[in-house]
Amino acid sequence: MKLSPHKHQQIRVKNSLITLALLCLLISLAWLSTRYSTETDITNNSSNSLSVASKKLLASLPDPIRITAYIKKDPALRSQITQLLNRYKRHKTDLVLTFIDPDSQPEKSRELNIDAAGLIIVEYQGRSEKLNFIDESSLTNALLQLANAEERWVTFLTGHGERAPDGIANFDLGQFGKELERRKIKALAINLATLPAIPGNSALLVLTAPAVLLLPGELELLKRYILEGGNLLLLTDPGNHHLDAIEQLLGLRQLPGILVDSSSKLYGINDPSFVLGSDYSAHPITQGFKTITVYPVTAALEVSDETEFKALELLKSATQSWSETGPIAGKIAFDADHDEKQGPLAFAYALTRPSTSSGQVPIEQRIVIVGDGDFLSNAYLGNVGNLDMGLRMINWLIHDDRFIDIPAKIASDKSLQLSTLSVGLIGFGFLVVIPLLLLGTGFYIWRKRKQR
DSSP: OOOOHHHHHHHHHHHHHHHHHHHHHHHHHHHHHHHOOOOOOOSTTOTTSOOHHHHHHHHTOOSOEEEEEEOOSOHHHHHHHHHHHHHHHTTOTTEEEEEEOGGGOHHHHHHHTOOTTOEEEEEETTEEEEESSOSHHHHHHHHHHHHOOOOEEEEEEOSSSOOOTTOOSTTSOHHHHHHHHHTTEEEEEEOTTTOSSOOTTOSEEEEEOOSSOOOHHHHHHHHHHHHTTOOEEEEOOTTOOTTHHHHHHHTEEEOSSEEEEGGGGGGTOOOTTOEEEOSOOSSTTTTTOOOOEEESSBOOEEEOTTOSSEEEEEEEOOTTEEEEOSOSOSSOOOOGGGTOOBSOOEEEEEEEEEEOTTSSSOEEEEEEEESOSGGGSTTTTTSTTHHHHHHHHHHHHTTOTTSOOOOOOOOTTOOOOOOHHHHHHHHHIIIIIHHHHHHHHHHHHHHHHHTO
C-alpha cells in the first residue's frame, strides 16, 4: 500500500508528539528526583539503612544535633562517616556534621586528648559525648545518653582514706566525678560515721579501697544495703583487705600478689604491673566496646561456687599474665611454687541476682567489682578507653537500660575464602582452558564455512 504525502505528514507529526511527550516525562521525572528521594535497602540484613530503634530515637529529639569529627584529611574515612551520617540526616534534617583536621588546631587537639585515630564529638542540648569509634550502635547510644535529662544520684563512701569523687589528688576521682556531672549523674560523698544510713534516693553506692578499717557498725550498714538489693561498684586494690567482709558476702576473694602482664611491652609500656584490657566478655557493659583500657596496679579475683549471685567475668588479663607474689622489680617470672597463678585471670566481675529493693517491684540487683581503683583516678582516667569503661559500668549499675542494643550490620556473603589449589584451578581455567576453547571453536566454525 502506497502512503500519500498527507499520510506521511500525519505520521511524522504523531512521532514528533510522542517524542516530545517522552522528553517532557523524562524531564519531569528528573526534576522530581531532585525534590524528592526514595530508597530501598535490598541487602540481606538491611546494612544500608537505620534500625527501627534509631529512627524512633531521632523522631523523639526535637533540638538540633551537632557532630564534629576531628579526623585527618583521609577521603576514604571521611566518606564512610559521611555515608553513615547521611542515613541519620534523612530522618533528622537539622543534624550538622563538621570535619576538622586535628593538625590545624593543635591546642584544641591537646585539650581534647585526640590521638592519631581522631575523635568524634556529639553535641545535643548543651551536653556532649566523645566517640573514638563510630557506627550506628555507638552513635545512637551516645544520642540516647545525651537525650537523658533526668538527674540521678550516685553515693561515694568517704571518711576512711578512700578516693574522693571531688578530690584533685592523682589518686582521687575528681575528674570522673566531673564527667558524671556532665551526664546529670550527681556524685554525693557520705560518711557513715555521721550519717546513719545510705540515702534512699541513691541509685548506686561506690566503695573504693579504704586506707583504714571501717567500724563494725559501718560494715553492718553496708552489708544491710547489699542484702536489701542495693547496687554496688566496688574498686579494690592489691593487698587491701579492709573490705574482705564485703567481698566474702559477694562470694569473691582476691588472689595473692599483683597481676602482671608481660604483653604490655607490645604497647610500649615497660611496667609489667600495667594490665591491658582488650578482649572483653559478652556483657551489656562491654557490648560494642573496642577500645583498650589500662589498669595500673591490679588484683586478680576469684569467685566462689557458693555465691548467691550470677557472676560473669567482665575483664580478664592476657595469657602472658600471672599473679606475682614477689616484688615487682628487675627480671620477674612466673613461679608456681609461691601461690602464683598463670593467666588469663579475671580481675573484674559483674554480679546479678533478682531483688525487691523497692519493696514491691522485683528488679535486678547489679554489682561490679574491679581489682583496681586507679583506672578511674585523675592520673589514669584519660588513658585510652578508661573513662568510657567507667561510664559504661555506672550506667549499667544504675539501670540505665535505655542504651539500645543495635544489631551488628554485617554484610553476609561478601568475601570468598578459597584454597591455593582452588585459586590455581580457577586461574588455569580462565587463562588457558577458556582461551583454547574459544580458539578451537573459532577454528571449527572457520573450517565448516570453508568447506561449503
